[in-house]
Amino acid sequence: xxxxxxxxxxxxxxxxxxxxxxxxxxxxxxxxxxxxxxxxxxxxxxxxxxxxxxxxxxxxxxxx
Numbered sequence: 050x051x052x053x054x055x056x057x058x059x060x061x062x063x064x065x066x067x068x069x070x071x072x073x074x075x076x077x078x079x080x081x082x083x084x085x086x087x088x089x090x091x092x093x094x095x096x097x098x099x100x101x102x103x104x105x106x107x108x109x110x111x112x113x
Contacts, residue, residue: 057084060091068092 058075061068072088 057081060084061088065092 058078058080061071063071068088
């Protein structure tokens with residue numbers, strides 16, 4: 050029995066819509082848990098950065 054290495058796709062990049070399209074293209078392929086975790090961590094980091102930016106914009110508009 051020969052085990053073939055699972056090819057790992059490149060990390061998802063771009064806007065959320067672009068990442069969603071890239072992920073849809075990978076549907077039905079075998080993805081490693083490590084790859085999935087990296088994608089989740091990347092999405093969460095980007096989400097947190099966007100939330101921080103929105104908070105800064107809100108604070109800059111606050112009347113004191």
